[in-house]
Amino acid sequence: MPISPMDIYKLLPKTNCKKCGEMTCMSFAFKLLNKEKKLEDCKPLFEEKKYEKQKEKLIEILKPLEKAKETGLIVNEDLCNGCGNCVVACPVHVERDPHGAMIGKISSDDAILRIENGKVRVLNLEICRRYGKNRILCIVCRENCPTDAISFLEG
Amino acid sequence: MICTGCSCLCDDVEIRDGKILNACYRGYKVYSKLSENRARALVDRREVSVDDAIEKAVEILGQAKNPALYGFDTTTVEAQEVAVKIAEKLNAFIDDNSSFCLGEVVEAILKKDVPSTTLEDVRDQAYVIFYWGANPYSSAPRHMSKFTYYPRGMKRLKGYEDRFLVVVDVRRSETAKLAKKNAIFIKVESDDELVESFNLALEGKAGKYAKEVGTVITELKRSDFNAMFVGLGLKYGVRNLDGFFEMIRKINRVAKLYLIPSAFHSNMRGFNEVLFEKTGSINKFSFKEQRSDKLFAFTELLKRDEIDAVLLLGTDPLSSIPFEISKKIMRIKTVVVDPKMSLTAKIAKVVVPSAFSGFESSGTMVRSDGVRKRLEPIEEKEVNDLWILKKISEGL
Ligand code: SF4
Ligand code: SF4
Ligand code: SF4
Ligand code: SF4
Numbered sequence: 050m051p052i053s054p055m056d057i058y059k060l061l062p063k064t065n066c067k068k069c070g071e072m073t074c075m076s077f078a079f080k081l082l083n084k085e086k087k088l089e090d091c092k093p094l095f096e097e098k099k100y101e102k103q104k105e106k107l108i109e110i111l112k113p114l115e116k117a118k119e120t121g122l123i124v125n126e127d128l129c130n131g132c133g134n135c136v137v138a139c140p141v142h143v144e145r146d147p148h149g150a151m152i153g154k155i156s157s158d159d160a161i162l163r164i165e166n167g168k169v170r171v172l173n174l175e176i177c178r179r180y181g182k183n184r185i186l187c188i189v190c191r192e193n194c195p196t197d198a199i200s201f202l203e204g
Numbered sequence: 205m206i207c208t209g210c211s212c213l214c215d216d217v218e219i220r221d222g223k224i225l226n227a228c229y230r231g232y233k234v235y236s237k238l239s240e241n242r243a244r245a246l247v248d249r250r251e252v253s254v255d256d257a258i259e260k261a262v263e264i265l266g267q268a269k270n271p272a273l274y275g276f277d278t279t280t281v282e283a284q285e286v287a288v289k290i291a292e293k294l295n296a297f298i299d300d301n302s303s304f305c306l307g308e309v310v311e312a313i314l315k316k317d318v319p320s321t322t323l324e325d326v327r328d329q330a331y332v333i334f335y336w337g338a339n340p341y342s343s344a345p346r347h348m349s350k351f352t353y354y355p356r357g358m359k360r361l362k363g364y365e366d367r368f369l370v371v372v373d374v375r376r377s378e379t380a381k382l383a384k385k386n387a388i389f390i391k392v393e394s395d396d397e398l399v400e401s402f403n404l405a406l407e408g409k410a411g412k413y414a415k416e417v418g419t420v421i422t423e424l425k426r427s428d429f430n431a432m433f434v435g436l437g438l439k440y441g442v443r444n445l446d447g448f449f450e451m452i453r454k455i456n457r458v459a460k461l462y463l464i465p466s467a468f469h470s471n472m473r474g475f476n477e478v479l480f481e482k483t484g485s486i487n488k489f490s491f492k493e494q495r496s497d498k499l500f501a502f503t504e505l506l507k508r509d510e511i512d513a514v515l516l517l518g519t520d521p522l523s524s525i526p527f528e529i530s531k532k533i534m535r536i537k538t539v540v541v542d543p544k545m546s547l548t549a550k551i552a553k554v555v556v557p558s559a560f561s562g563f564e565s566s567g568t569m570v571r572s573d574g575v576r577k578r579l580e581p582i583e584e585k586e587v588n589d590l591w592i593l594k595k596i597s598e599g600l
Binding site: 129130131132133134136137138143163164165166167168192193195196 | 228
């Protein structure tokens with residue numbers, strides 16, 4: 050399930066106290082999703098007891114965010130059967146390894162995704178098109194996964 | 205290594221640092237469970253030596269009045285050839301799973317009733333990729349990524365973006381979900397109605413699925429190379445496959461469409477080809493009567509109590525055939541050759557433990573499209589299907 054800024058906002062103190070350096074809790078929620086802020090930056094959430102429950106919940110729903118690293122790409126291994134569609138369709142793979150991914154095989158160590166022990170594994174997210182400053186919102190791998198085993202945080 | 209998890213026989217599987225690379229989960233499972241539940245040499249459930257088990261097997265088969273041989277879809281062509289030889293020697297029945305799998309499709313291709321091609325050519329050239337009653341996501345997981353829709357090919361430089369996907373099924377399968385851009389999913393209630401719609405459209409008339417069929421035919425005409433993959437959904441969805449093949453021939457008068465069966469056991473096609481070469485039939489054959497017949501299918505033989513002994517190799521009827529029928533196996537003398545202690549092995553008169561073809565023994569297998577692949581096993585076990593069958597054959 051992709052997380053929306055609204056989901057995060059609802060659990061913040063909603064006081065717009067600006068202690069996090071943001072003008073509003075909502076903008077803090079956006080930055081949190083983009084990994085430009087850390088949850089700990091919201092001081093009241095950690096200092097005031099009355100937010101304890103909300104804090105726990107926030108930590109819980111933000112967990113996948115950590116897994117997703119910079120690209121927002123999350124793989125649910127339970128849903129994956131290693132069909133390899135995502136691996137072969139990924140435009141970066143095709144560019145980098147024309148003789149592998151091009152023809153439906155890929156075992157190169159510098160791929161983004163590879164099938165290991167029957168499941169897709171993330172190897173090098175930093176070459177994914179969604180990574181870094183000039184990122185583009187590529188969705189090719191997700192689009193071609195028949196079981197929605199791949200998702201992105203931004204939805 | 206070549207994966208023998210299904211009839212794709214993927215040839216790019218690697219083992220590196222204790223990890224299996226490239227194989228799908230289906231293939232990985234076979235490999236990772238290799239050492240579990242292995243068969244032991246048994247006679248009357250007592251442990252014996254392999255030689256003694258084989259000797260007993262020879263005795264049972266040699267003395268039987270009406271023996272049958274069944275299975276062989278996961279073993280090598282070389283072993284299948286010996287199996288057919290044994291059947292001939294014994295004047296026995298011989299059959300495999302193809303009689304309730306895609307046997308008819310393989311037969312139509314071997315008899316050249318319909319045009320077929322190789323998966324390499326599909327990858328290089330095919331424009332329309334057509335799955336009818338097939339869901340490769342479960343039966344042959346890498347079919348689309350390795351051979352058909354996704355890879356780039358000589359004339360399909362942009363891979364799936366240069367192709368058109370057609371999926372026909374009674375439900376929205378995983379494969380159907382991939383029919384997005386440049387694609388069409390036709391959800392049918394009856395496969396026969398769709399066949400009829402194609403036939404009518406080709407005569408310029410409109411059937412129930414006129415609109416969908418119109419789209420497909422237009423796309424087919426855009427290329428001189430299109431491929432259709434059929435699965436069990438088609439076999440059990442149409443009243444008769446001959447009508448379907450007739451439709452394929454009719455379509456071929458206006459656009460080139462090759463037919464390839466989608467998926468089955470690793471070397472089912474090998475069995476069909478070996479028997480076809482020898483007898484002109486692909487399965488359910490009686491060497492006594494020198495012909496093939498519906499009545500000679502293994503399940504029919506069981507139902508009608510026609511046989512008194514059977515040699516089973518690489519098949520587990522007790523878990524794959526309805527119990528009503530398969531329980532009759534308990535009443536006949538059963539010889540099981542298998543790497544695993546299958547359910548059937550547990551009740552068999554004789555069990556001969558064997559090796560997993562592909563992982564533990566070499567040989568040749570035939571891919572779903574008829575291309576022959578040399579296996580590249582990780583180790584070579586001496587006691588394998590071929591060795592066992594040769595011993596039995598010599599003993600008879
Ligand atoms: S510190 Fe917390 S409560 Fe204050 S504005 Fe930022 S998010 Fe809202
Ligand atoms: S998002 Fe695009 S570039 Fe990144 S792994 Fe998926 S297909 Fe490749
Ligand atoms: S497309 Fe989906 S199911 Fe197939 S390998 Fe990729 S994540 Fe797994
Ligand atoms: S598609 Fe079939 S042959 Fe290929 S890796 Fe998967 S199970 Fe093995």
